[in-house]
Amino acid sequence: MIDIRNIQELEERLQQLVNKPINSVEELEGWIQEEGQIDKEIKQQIGKCYIDFHCYSDNEEIKKAYQFSQQKATPLVKKYKAQLDEKFYNNPFKSDLNQELYGSYIKSKLNSIELFKEENIKLEAEEDALISKYSSIMGNMTVMWEGEEKTLLQMSVYLMGSDRSIREKAWRLVQERRLEDSKDLDEIMDQMVKIRHQIAINAGFSNYRDYMFKKYERFDYTPEECKTFHQAVEKTIVPIKDGLERELQQKLGVDTLRPWDSNATPQGTKAISLLETSKDMVEVTIKMFYSVKKEYGDLLRKMQEEGMLDLDSRKAKANGGFCYYLPVKELSFIFMNFSGSYHGFVTMVHEMGHSIHNLLKKNLPIYHYHTTPMESSELASMSMELITMDKWNCLYPDKEDFKKLRIDHLENIIKFVSWAMTVDKFQHWIYENPNHTAKERNMMFKEIAKSLSQHYEDWSGLQEELENRWKAQIHMYEVPFYYIEYAIAQLGALQVWKNYCENPQKALADFESALALGRSKPLTEVYEAAGIKFDFSEELIGELMDFIKGKLEAIKNQ
Structure with missing residues (x-):
């Protein structure tokens, strides 16, 4: 395997591939396979550095290895990738390739060639350094609570109780801690916007948003359609969300719904039980996946045995959760911050959706097709949440817990889509107005949030907290414009679930067929293979909201 720590060896191997003669279509196909294998080896090692750093951001050796991968290895790989793309695209035997198999590959390579500018390699390395700085700041945020040091995520359990004074105290403590670093986070974003705008200008775009649409290969929808999506959600979903929050306010018996009330349990009502340990959660989750399909349970068991899970929240561990596929090992690594609440279990199921997706597409004949668009990646994870939902009583056997869990999850879908629109609309503004x-x-951000995600909540006297709320969303810093995919995929996942409720066996088979396509087909065809529409129109949103409301009513009446 190539050792990315040995820059000379890495460059020699990449140069050999650039220089390799190709004199037939058969040799071209062999060359594509060789490039794919090298790409796997490099991604495996860069991925390991990424995982280690997010798990232990305070470890100096791990930090140095990660910085080396980002500042030395990655720029070199990007430089040679551009040469390899050119070599492939200019090869005369390209036209003799099977277009049914290689069509999407060719289109993607042309897109990469059109985007590449060598001067952007240095800028992207600077951007990566800023992302690392952001992760370190966020990973080291803790507060003292009743004599114990806790991560901010661990504090979330105190926002779910019935004692309003405790909720408010916990919420304010978390916000105070976040505001301590708000200026530093502003400065990081200021630098990021400047760098990202220059990257876009260098590549011939007027703004970074348009550059990222091309980079993400968003061939199936446009920025204007995203803005129409924002408007459709404001019109159709925000009123439903307002209704849910009004109902919660009435149950809590409070005059206004404050930010620390949004996940509260009304007095006299038992909160959903906390889970004891992540180890117990994994054991039961394995059994649950076996009940859906044997291969799913086998996969999670193997990941557990191979040490591919880091689940518990702790100091100096990065925020968030992710699933990272290690292509040589052919296994996914799940990273998350479990704190005992049911949200951790849902995150586990979500990331397993990605792991199952990786399993299904690993036999695609071209490695490039394994790297799927986020609209289909998130379709896999969000659909898995809903497909398994009626089996969540394996972890929550109490009848009331099980009922509340499903109600919360469906209501959170409604709330989430409005948040996704807030994040996406805000990012459009940031990069359309780079001199702000x-x-x-x-x-x-405050203005956009008050029209979408924070429309009903009362934030009076908390303007600074609201203005800075976006900084806890890792995607803003680490993967800009990666967020609307969640909302698009959520609409797809609801359709998958609707089909599953009607015919589980067929819906699961169609779902797997779609995931197995990877990047080999356009998104419209991937969604069609799953038996659903790639659509985020107001009409479809309305239909799916009616479906959710019907399901909520049925669960409440059980």
Whole structure:
């Protein structure tokens, strides 16, 4: 295997591939396979550095290895990738390839060639350094609670109780801690916007948003369609969300719904039980996946045995959760921050959706097709949440827990889509207006949030907290414009679930067929293979909201 720590060896191997003669279509196909194998080896090692750093951001050796991978190895790989793309695209035997098999590959390579500018390699390395700085700041945020040091995620359990004074105290403590670093996070974003705008200008775009649409190969929808999506959600989903929050306010018996009330349990009502340990959660989750399909349970068991799970929240561990596929090992690594609440279990199921997706597409004949668009990656994870939902009583056997869990999950889908629109609309504004100030950026977030995700909640006296709320969303810093995919995929997942409720066996077979396509087909065809529409129109949103409301009513009446 190539050792990315040995830059000379890495460069020699990549140069050999650039220089390799190709004199027939058969040799071209062999060359594509060789490039794919090298790509696997490099991604495996860069992925390991990424995982280790997110798990232990305070370990100096791990930090140095990660920085080396980002500042030395990755720029070199990007430089040679551009040469390899050119070599392939200019090869005369390209036209003799089977277009049914290689069509999407060729289109993607042309897109990469059109995007590449060598001067952007240095800028992207600077961007990666800023992302690392953000991760370190967020990973080291802790508070003291009743004599114990806790991560901010661990504090989330105190926002779910019935004692309003405790909820408010916990919420304010978390916000105070976040605000301590708000200026540093503003400065990081200021630098990121400047760098990202220059990357876009260098590549011939007027703004970074348009550059990222091309980079993400969003061939199936446009920025204007995203803005129409924002408007459709504001019109159709926000009123439903307002209704849910009004109902919660009435149950809590409070005059206004404050930010620390949004996950509260009304007095006299038992909160959903906390889970004891992540180890117990995994054991039961394995059994649950066996009840859906044997291969799913086998996969999670193997991941557990191979040490491919880091689940518990702790100091110096990065925020969030992810599933990272290690292509040589042919296994996924799941990273998350379990704190005992049911949200951790849902995250586990979500990331397993990605792991199952990786399993299904690993036999695609071209490695490039394994790297799927996020709209289909998130379709896999969000669909798995809903497909398994009626089996969640394996972990929550109490009848009331099970009922509340499903109600919460469906209501959270409604709430989430409005948050996804907030994040996406805000990012459009950031990069369409790159010369804004940090103050203008924070004020704009507040304005957008109050029209979508924070429309009903009462934030009076908490303007600074609201203006800075976006900084806890890792995607803003680490993977810009990766968020609307969640909302698009959520609409797809609801359709998959609707089909599953009607015919589980067929729906699961169609779902697997779609995931097995990877990147080999356009998104419209992937969704069609799953038996659903690639659609985020107001009409479809309305239909799916009616479906959710019907399911909620049925669960409440059980």
